[in-house]
Amino acid sequence: MAAGTTRDQITAAADRLFYERGFEATSFADIAAAVNLSRGNFYYHFKSKDEILAAVIARRVETTRAALDAWAAAAAGPADGIRSFIGMLVANRAKIMRHGCPVGTLCAELAKLDHAAQGDAAAIFTLFRTWLADRFAALGHGADADALALHALMRSQGIAALATALHDEAFIDREVEALEAWLDDLPQAPARP
Amino acid sequence: MAAGTTRDQITAAADRLFYERGFEATSFADIAAAVNLSRGNFYYHFKSKDEILAAVIARRVETTRAALDAWAAAAAGPADGIRSFIGMLVANRAKIMRHGCPVGTLCAELAKLDHAAQGDAAAIFTLFRTWLADRFAALGHGADADALALHALMRSQGIAALATALHDEAFIDREVEALEAWLDDLPQAPARP
DNA sequence: ACAGCACTAGGTCAATCGTCCTAATCATCT
DNA sequence: AGATGATTAGGACGATTGACCTAGTGCTGT
Numbered sequence: 001m002a003a004g005t006t007r008d009q010i011t012a013a014a015d016r017l018f019y020e021r022g023f024e025a026t027s028f029a030d031i032a033a034a035v036n037l038s039r040g041n042f043y044y045h046f047k048s049k050d051e052i053l054a055a056v057i058a059r060r061v062e063t064t065r066a067a068l069d070a071w072a073a074a075a076a077g078p079a080d081g082i083r084s085f086i087g088m089l090v091a092n093r094a095k096i097m098r099h100g101c102p103v104g105t106l107c108a109e110l111a112k113l114d115h116a117a118q119g120d121a122a123a124i125f126t127l128f129r130t131w132l133a134d135r136f137a138a139l140g141h142g143a144d145a146d147a148l149a150l151h152a153l154m155r156s157q158g159i160a161a162l163a164t165a166l167h168d169e170a171f172i173d174r175e176v177e178a179l180e181a182w183l184d185d186l187p188q189a190p191a192r193p
Numbered sequence: 194m195a196a197g198t199t200r201d202q203i204t205a206a207a208d209r210l211f212y213e214r215g216f217e218a219t220s221f222a223d224i225a226a227a228v229n230l231s232r233g234n235f236y237y238h239f240k241s242k243d244e245i246l247a248a249v250i251a252r253r254v255e256t257t258r259a260a261l262d263a264w265a266a267a268a269a270g271p272a273d274g275i276r277s278f279i280g281m282l283v284a285n286r287a288k289i290m291r292h293g294c295p296v297g298t299l300c301a302e303l304a305k306l307d308h309a310a311q312g313d314a315a316a317i318f319t320l321f322r323t324w325l326a327d328r329f330a331a332l333g334h335g336a337d338a339d340a341l342a343l344h345a346l347m348r349s350q351g352i353a354a355l356a357t358a359l360h361d362e363a364f365i366d367r368e369v370e371a372l373e374a375w376l377d378d379l380p381q382a383p384a385r386p
Numbered sequence: 387a388c389a390g391c392a393c394t395a396g397g398t399c400a401a402t403c404g405t406c407c408t409a410a411t412c413a414t415c416t
Numbered sequence: 417a418g419a420t421g422a423t424t425a426g427g428a429c430g431a432t433t434g435a436c437c438t439a440g441t442g443c444t445g446t
Binding site for chain 1 (some may be wrong): 213214215217218222266290292293296297298300301302304305306311314315318340343344346347348349350351352355357358364367368371
């Protein structure tokens with residue numbers, strides 16, 4: 001129906017279903033139904049389910065990189081970029097309350113399955129981590145930049161996890177506000193020349 | 194092998210396996226092997242897998258309540274009790290790095306499965322929430338007690354989630370320290386008489 | 387018109403899933 | 417010893433899983 005090759009359509013559908021239902025709970029039949037394909041010939045495009053997972057992770061890496069680039073381009077400054085990251089929680093709150101954070105829940109599932117791709121999934125976190133750390137460094141927190149990045153990442157994960165369990169929209173708003181306040185109230189460091 | 198009725202042994206084994214591998218990924222055969230029972234006669238003790246899940250959740254509610262009572266009894270004051278909660282992250286960090294938080298990951302999985310028991314699982318969070326809120330209230334934060342409780346809960350979830358993905362023990366230590374500092378540096382409110 | 391290739395439908399395969407049943411075993415009490 | 421009820425072993429069930437295969441369809445350039 002949409003544009004893109006069949007392989008891309010399969011990857012996109014699998015991406016959505018892995019997020020909404022989980023990796024193991026999504027079967028070939030589910031993906032096939034989503035793209036109106038017979039389940040049998042998936043092996044022409046992917047020779048195993050793990051290969052579909054790898055394609056989905058690669059797709060998410062790409063999507064994440066694109067989002068980070070767009071935020072960086074649109075941001076008035078480093079702090080504004082970080083605020084775009086935080087804003088993700090508000091923009092996607094409906095989905096987050098139902099299915100959690102796509103990255104966090106996938107990493108958690110793959111960790112339980114002891115899956116070989118768990119490191120690849122965690123690499124998406126690294127994308128956010130270094131991107132955030134760059135911005136904290138630009139704000140003058142060179143020594144703490146990585147720790148601050150992980151702190152922001154950790155709070156976004158906590159907000160998503162608890163929002164999924166509690167189904168509480170006001171909780172998200174309150175904690176997002178607190179996270180923005182934390183960013184604004186960071187002990188000032190000497191700005192870069 | 195251990196004490197307790199067969200039903201309790203099954204529940205305990207399922208509890209451990211649901212935590213380590215996940216609910217859906219754990220089969221009757223897995224549980225049967227763990228308690229040295231034939232898989233067939235589970236239906237004498239539980240008439241469905243959902244019933245085992247309900248028993249596991251009830252067991253975790255019980256365990257949680259007992260832990261909270263113990264912490265309350267051992268604590269020198271409200272703040273000391275909250276510190277026991279935070280200490281859980283350090284005490285269980287090895288397991289957390291491999292399987293995440295038992296409550297958070299179960300809630301996330303049940304949310305994706307759209308399982309009827311997701312509310313029951315989330316009730317364990319409520320146990321922590323009200324217990325923490327009581328202590329924040331005793332510290333004089335009557336109006337914000339619930340919000341503070343959720344904030345502490347959210348950070349514990351974020352730490353667990355990211356620790357699972359990153360497998361970084363130093364990260365846990367650093368964030369636990371930051372969480373304790375947050376607790377100590379809370380704006381002082383007038384103490385209760 | 388024809389050959390060649392990209393792609394698909396539909397079915398088979400063994401394995402495993404949760405569920406269910408029955409015959410045997412165990413412990414306890416009369 | 418014999419009867420009774422609780423507990424278990426072991427298998428069978430239909431459905432579904434990921435994996436695999438082959439016979440095709442439809443488009444391409446010649």
